[in-house]
Amino acid sequence: GQNIDQPTEMTATEGAIVQINCTYQTSGFNGLFWYQQHAGEAPTFLSYNVLDGLEEKGRFSSFLSRSKGYSYLLLKELQMKDSASYLCAVRDNDYKLSFGAGTTVTVRA
Amino acid sequence: DGGITQSPKYLFRKEGQNVTLSCEQNLNHDAMYWYRQDPGQGLRLIYYSQIVNDFQKGDIAEGYSVSREKKESFPLTVTSAQKNPTAFYLCATRGLATYTRYFGPGTRLTVL
Secondary structure (H helix, E strand, O other), X not given: OOEEEOOOEXXXXXXXXXXXXXXXXOOOOOOEEEEEEOOOOOOEEEEEEOOOEEEEEOOEEXXXXXXXXXXEEEEXXXXXXXXXXXXXXXXXXXXXXXXXXXXXXXXXX | OXXXXXXXXXXXXXXXXXXXXXXXXXXXXXXXXXXEEOOOOOOEEEEEEEEOOEEEEOOOOOOEEEOOOEOOEOOEEEOOOOOOOOEEEEEEEEOOOOOOOEEOOOEEEEEO
16 A cells, blocks of 8 residues: 655744655655645646755755665745645556645745 | 636536537646645546547546547546545646646535
């Protein structure tokens, strides 16, 4: 089976940094995705990691360690619009994605 | 504009009625997916289709049916056999050269 864990909620202050962790135990691994989802809206793609290491895209960075079954999404210089749910998803051998329950990030002024 | 459309955004039905959710795309993507999202749970795969006239069950297919007669369209029918149909339903596509899922805006179904 697939087991993907991430914290349920996180709160941070505008301008700060927040790190959202994701651990996974899956039957196969062919990459890890991070998506952002605002309440009532569709998830939108943030990042895709297939090799170990850090990928940086502007204020957002994503890290992967395949040996540890671990990833994190780093949000820097937080803005109010970053208040959303962040979904971790693992791609298995059959091209299917298994999603974690999501981490709701609340940014406070 | 290229994209994925789902209609309607909100749908109300009485218990025991079948209902069909629409998903249309003009991205020319071969693969299409239906997910269900419930509070506190990850997205769960209902059905997916890699090509026209072919589809496979996902993890929670019971009580649902689909068809894929055209590349652009992948409608989902929620039947009366689905025990807890109230949820947020998301349609997604995947292009050939990418593993990324592109999601439609979703349909929130409420069964009264």
